[in-house]
Amino acid sequence: xxxxxxxxxxxxxxxxxxxxxxxxxxxxxxxxxxxxxxxxxxxxxxxxxxxxxxxxxxxxxxxxxxxxxxxxxxxxxxxxxxxxxxxxxxxxxxxxxxxxxxxxxxxxxxxxxxxxxxxxxxxxxxxxxxxxxxxxxxxxxxxxxxxxxxxxxxxxxxxxxxxxxxxxxxxxxxxxxxxxxxxxxxxxxxxxxxxxxxxxxxxxxxxxxx
Amino acid sequence: xxxxxxxxxxxxxxxxxxxxxxxxxxxxxxxxxxxxxxxxxxxxxxxxxxxxxxxxxxxxxxxxxxxxxxxxxxxxxxxxxxxxxxxxxxxxxxxxxxxxxxxxxxxxxxxxxxxxxxxxxxxxxxxxxxxxxxxxxxxxxxxxxxxxxxxxxxxxxxxxxxxxxxxxxxxxxxxxxxxxxxxxxxxxxxxxxxxxxxxxxxxxxxxxxxxxxxxxxxxxxxxxxxxxxxxxxxxxxxxxxxxxxxxxxxxxxxxxxxxxxxxxxxxxxxxxxxxxxxxxxxxxxxxxxxxxxxxxxxxxxxxxxxxxxxxxxxxxxxxxxx
Numbered sequence: 407x408x409x410x411x412x413x414x415x416x417x418x419x420x421x422x423x424x425x426x427x428x429x430x431x432x433x434x435x436x437x438x439x440x441x442x443x444x445x446x447x448x449x450x451x452x453x454x455x456x457x458x459x460x461x462x463x464x465x466x467x468x469x470x471x472x473x474x475x476x477x478x479x480x481x482x483x484x485x486x487x488x489x490x491x492x493x494x495x496x497x498x499x500x501x502x503x504x505x506x507x508x509x510x511x512x513x514x515x516x517x518x519x520x521x522x523x524x525x526x527x528x529x530x531x532x533x534x535x536x537x538x539x540x541x542x543x544x545x546x547x548x549x550x551x552x553x554x555x556x557x558x559x560x561x562x563x564x565x566x567x568x569x570x571x572x573x574x575x576x577x578x579x580x581x582x583x584x585x586x587x588x589x590x591x592x593x594x595x596x597x598x599x600x601x602x603x604x605x606x607x608x609x610x611x612x613x614x615x616x
Numbered sequence: 617x618x619x620x621x622x623x624x625x626x627x628x629x630x631x632x633x634x635x636x637x638x639x640x641x642x643x644x645x646x647x648x649x650x651x652x653x654x655x656x657x658x659x660x661x662x663x664x665x666x667x668x669x670x671x672x673x674x675x676x677x678x679x680x681x682x683x684x685x686x687x688x689x690x691x692x693x694x695x696x697x698x699x700x701x702x703x704x705x706x707x708x709x710x711x712x713x714x715x716x717x718x719x720x721x722x723x724x725x726x727x728x729x730x731x732x733x734x735x736x737x738x739x740x741x742x743x744x745x746x747x748x749x750x751x752x753x754x755x756x757x758x759x760x761x762x763x764x765x766x767x768x769x770x771x772x773x774x775x776x777x778x779x780x781x782x783x784x785x786x787x788x789x790x791x792x793x794x795x796x797x798x799x800x801x802x803x804x805x806x807x808x809x810x811x812x813x814x815x816x817x818x819x820x821x822x823x824x825x826x827x828x829x830x831x832x833x834x835x836x837x838x839x840x841x842x843x844x845x846x847x848x849x850x851x852x853x854x855x856x857x858x859x860x861x862x863x864x865x866x867x868x869x870x871x872x873x874x875x876x877x878x879x880x881x882x883x884x885x886x887x888x889x890x891x892x893x894x895x896x897x898x899x900x901x902x903x904x905x906x907x908x909x910x911x912x913x914x915x916x917x918x919x920x921x922x923x924x925x926x927x928x929x930x931x932x933x934x935x936x937x938x
Contacts, residue, residue, distance in 0.1 A: 428761070440718040441766045452758035475761060478819045478868070480861050515761035525764025527718065534717050543720035546713040547727055550826050582730040586738070591726070591770050593741045598754070598768060606751040607877075610803070610931070611924045613755060616877030 428477070428513035429530050431468055437517065438535040439464045441528035450516035450523040453607075453614040456600065457522040466529070470518030477511050485511040714823060716786075721823070722766035725787030728822075729770070732783075732791060736774040745797065746773045748935040749810070752803065753790050756811045759875035762788075762818040773797070780893065784813035786822045797936060799889070802929035804873070804882035804920075808910075811876075812869035812883075819868060821861045863903040870913035878928075879920035883910040 431437060439460045448455040450472035460466065477484040488506045496503040516523045530538070537543070607613040716724060739746050750771040757769060769788035774781075779793040790813055800806045816822065866887075870880040887906050903909070 441764055444764060452763040473761065478864050480824060480864055481820065482824065513761075515763070525762070527762045528764030528766070530717055534715065537715065538717050538719045540719070540723075543716060543723045546716060546720055547724045549709070549713040550724065551727055581734045582727065583734040584726070584730045586733045587726055587730040587770075590733075590738065590741055590772060591767065594750075594770055595768050597741075603751060603754055607755055610755075610877070610928045612877035613758060616924075 435468045437529040440530045444528045446522035471514035473515040718766040722787035725785035725789040728785040729789040739773040803932040804878045805886040807878040808883035811872040815865040815868035867909040870910040874917040880914040
């Protein structure tokens, strides 16, 4: 029996993977703050004046897109990747490959809101926002780490280090120490001093002071 | 304690090199394996994106046909890993699980970081060195496309002078060892090392690595014993393609430091020294020529005055001597 019919569903994996680090958002969309807080800046750069902040779950309207950039070639939604897929599809369907519309592989780093600009990496549409609960993300993260579709979350095991290996894949994680990492994360929360940091940039001729 | 006076020894896990080792799958080999009716069926299923949900392209139509697949699958539970239906379900589940959003990325990074912390002792968050590195990280992050993060970025200095390494995890968990702090010569070099890691986060390499790994695992399930000779393909997935991602991180890292006001040429210097330190030109899975990409970025930006670099070098030396 040919192996190919057994393997074709695998293409689903690669075709359905998508660039969710930067969800495709359009002007006029309603988005939700999916970070603990969202800083709104006067200009579309974190080197500009802070206008205000929003909290997790706040609903906002997008009035414009700024700093639109192409997804990197290695992303599953990049122009390169989509063109390759289109070429293969076209060959199978015996037609000419169609150009890939820019909006499919371009993303905005900053979204214009009513009172300034917010980082797109913290703003998501309703579908994705509905999955932003601790219970759901822990379930997904554990499934990813274990390499299995479904598994209950456990904080005791040493999981998969695929996303953070040392050079040549030699670095291995030890026993997960959630207590320490949470302690460090909590210790740093709210300690960022914007004025002091501005002084650091100014003294070093960095950012807006270069 | 002076971190500048400790000579690095022991393990030298290559730099940024560390970081996110990637297994990126090129769809071509898979596409090449698909043919005939199977490929046509797939083409029909995947089609083009429907409606506005391009990010979930293909998923909906694939799910639509699941009912039809169920009728004809006829596989026993004992062959679960290899029948088309379970593979499709696995693929759908994999896609869902890799759709994490800001909170999910943070928790993925937290999980990975908890394992790192299980191995190394961190300096205190209030340590002047940690605070200094954090300022550099925050400056580079502000220049990136990933200026917003689920929670405050966590910068951790690992107290291990024998380890020359830096790495990062999704959710903006950034690690650097005291060995690496000893190794870099000034703030601009430090910024490049950190920017390379931040580039991995911004470019989503970590999650792409997991997605590719999932694909490879499912592919293995599908192939089973029938395609025992496919090991080379998996080796390529595991090692060969990562050079693309490391090259991307070098290039983007250089762009980020330039945007932040640092001298990207510092990246060339640190890469050269790291290659010497490793005793070979480059590590497995890294581009053969790492310097050219960084040099091209440097050439495309206005030169940074040596006065500014020297001024930052002075504070680097002062901070690390504390």
